[in-house]
Amino acid sequence: MIDAIERVVRELEEDRSLLEPDRLRERLEALDRLDAYLPFLSDVPQAVLGVESNDAGVYLRARAVCARLEAANGELYEAIRGEIRRGRGHDALLRWVRSPEREARVGVGYDVGDGVGYDYLDELVSGVLQFEEPDAGEVAREPEMVFYQPTPAHHIFDLVGGAGLTAEDVLVDLGSGLGHVPLLVSICTGASSVGIELEAAYVERARQCAQRLNVKATFFCEDARVADLSRGTVFYLYTPFVGSILRDVLDRLRREAASRRIRICTYGPCTAVVAEEPWLEAAAAPEMDRIVLFRSRG
Ligand SMILES: C[S@@+](CC[C@H](N)C(=O)[O-])C[C@H]1O[C@@H](n2cnc3c(N)ncnc32)[C@H](O)[C@@H]1O
Numbered sequence: 001m002i003d004a005i006e007r008v009v010r011e012l013e014e015d016r017s018l019l020e021p022d023r024l025r026e027r028l029e030a031l032d033r034l035d036a037y038l039p040f041l042s043d044v045p046q047a048v049l050g051v052e053s054n055d056a057g058v059y060l061r062a063r064a065v066c067a068r069l070e071a072a073n074g075e076l077y078e079a080i081r082g083e084i085r086r087g088r089g090h091d092a093l094l095r096w097v098r099s100p101e102r103e104a105r106v107g108v109g110y111d112v113g114d115g116v117g118y119d120y121l122d123e124l125v126s127g128v129l130q131f132e133e134p135d136a137g138e139v140a141r142e143p144e145m146v147f148y149q150p151t152p153a154h155h156i157f158d159l160v161g162g163a164g165l166t167a168e169d170v171l172v173d174l175g176s177g178l179g180h181v182p183l184l185v186s187i188c189t190g191a192s193s194v195g196i197e198l199e200a201a202y203v204e205r206a207r208q209c210a211q212r213l214n215v216k217a218t219f220f221c222e223d224a225r226v227a228d229l230s231r232g233t234v235f236y237l238y239t240p241f242v243g244s245i246l247r248d249v250l251d252r253l254r255r256e257a258a259s260r261r262i263r264i265c266t267y268g269p270c271t272a273v274v275a276e277e278p279w280l281e282a283a284a285a286p287e288m289d290r291i292v293l294f295r296s297r298g
Contacts, residue, residue: 002055002181002269003057004037005037005058005062006058008033008034009034009058009061009062009065009108012030012033012034012065012069013061013065017045018030018069018072019068019072021071021072021075024073024076024099024120024124025120027069027072027073028073028120028123030065030069031066031069031070031237032167033224034062034065034066034178037062038059038062038241045143050254052181054082067256070156073127073276074127075116076127077124077127077128079092079131080092080093080128081128081130081212081213084128084187084213084214084215085176085213085214087214089187089188089213090187090188090189090190091213093124093128093184093187093188094157094188096121096124096158097121097154097157097161104126109241117152118152118153118269119152119153119154121152121153121154121157122150122152122153122254124153124204125153125156125180125184126278129178129180129183129209129213130212131178131205131206131209132205132208133265134178134199134201134202134204135201137199139198139199139200140200141171142245143240144187144241144242144243144244144245144246145198145240145245146175146239146241146242148177148178148199149177149238150177150178150180151180151181151238151267151291153180153184155267155290155291156180156181156185157184157188158290158291159181159185159236159265159291160184160185160188160189162291162293163234163263163265163293165185165189165191165234166189166190166191167189167190167191168191168233169189169191169192169236170191170192170193170194170231170232170233170234171185171186171191171192171193171194171195171231171232171233171234171236171286172195172196172229172231172232172234172235172236173193173194173195173236173237173238173239174196174224174227174235174236174237174240174249175194175196175197175198175224175237175240176195176196176197176202176206176219177197177199177202177206178202178205178206178209179195179197179202179205179206179209179210179217179219181193181195181208181236181238182194182195182210182217183206183210183213183217184214185217186215186216186217186289186297187213187215190216191216191234192216192217192218193216193217193218194217194218194219194220194231194232195217195218195219195220196219196220196222196224196227197219197220197222198221198222198223198224199221199227200221203219203220203221206219214246224240224241224245224249225245225248229252229253229256230256231264232256233262233263234262234263234264234265235253235262235263235265236251236265236266236267237263237264237265237266237267237270238266238267238268239267239268239269239270240270241268242269242270242273246270246273252278254277254279254296257279257296261296261298262295262296263292263293263294263295263296264280264293264296265292265293265294266286266291266292266294267290267291267292268288268289269287269288271287271288271292272286272288274286274292274294275292275294277294279297280294280295280296280297281294281295281296281297282294283295
């Protein structure tokens with residue numbers, strides 16, 4: 001085993017190009033490889049003292065490689081944060097998801113992957129947004145309210161690329177959690193965005209992030225059933241609630257749509273319910289594991 005680890009460590013030590021800023025994806029893959037070999041890497045000191053000195057040397061070299069790769073990622077994330085603060089976050093972030101090949105094929109320049117799970121883009125986003133761990137939730141949840149889980153970043157970039165958002169739009173994320181969607185949408189499109197979230201600790205973290213990065217995203221600690229929807233042009237729901245709560249909120253959105261055209265973007269199981277609304281028209285065949293865009297019929 002130690003020989004296999006040594007080979008990987010040597011290969012990574014010798015590949016100096018891994019430290020170039022653009023090689024984020026390769027660095028994350030390298031860190032994954034080291035993680036797989038050395039699951040106890042972070043607790044190594046005791047273990048190191050207990051093993052033969054050659055093995056100890058390999059473990060220490062592996063830790064040094066990890067530290068260098070993580071430092072290179074940290075520098076990249078800080079550079080992107082600087083660009084976001086200067087109002088140039090659009091290019092700084094979207095260059096990681098642009099796919100010229102896909103642009104030529106389907107006209108949308110973002111590679112949204114295979115539609116499932118989290119990937120290196122989520123690492124990039126969490127490295128850049130740097131949310132502090134929120135305190136434990138305090139809200140007494142009703143059974144129909146869904147727990148926090150972020151939309152995978154590649155789907156958020158799909159929304160950015162596919163919804164045609166402009167600086168005139170206001171995106172409202174109903175059940176915004178830590179605020180990934182409003183923050184990334186505002187950074188990448190210039191649209192204003194609003195997050196409505198029941199859990200105060202999440203709202204606080206989202207506000208801190210928007211302030212640190214100077215992003216046009218506002219967060220309200222409210223129940224989506226009573227929040228002000230009048231400014232929104234695009235509403236996003238990653239299945240924040242089901243059953244009668246979803247019904248109430250869809251009825252409120254229908255009333256908004258009676259006086260102006262709105263768009264609704266969904267992700268997850270709520271898509272099937274939204275697809276049944278006769279006042280909405282889906283832009284493409286509704287699928288649960290993709291973001292689906294609906295327009296109100298006018
Ligand atoms: C599946 S998470 C989605 C988080 C975020 N929209 C995203 O995509 O990254 C659902 C969120 O909705 C919130 N939520 C549930 N019921 C709510 C309600 N009635 N009003 C506002 N937020 C609610 C939960 O606290 C949770 O953070």
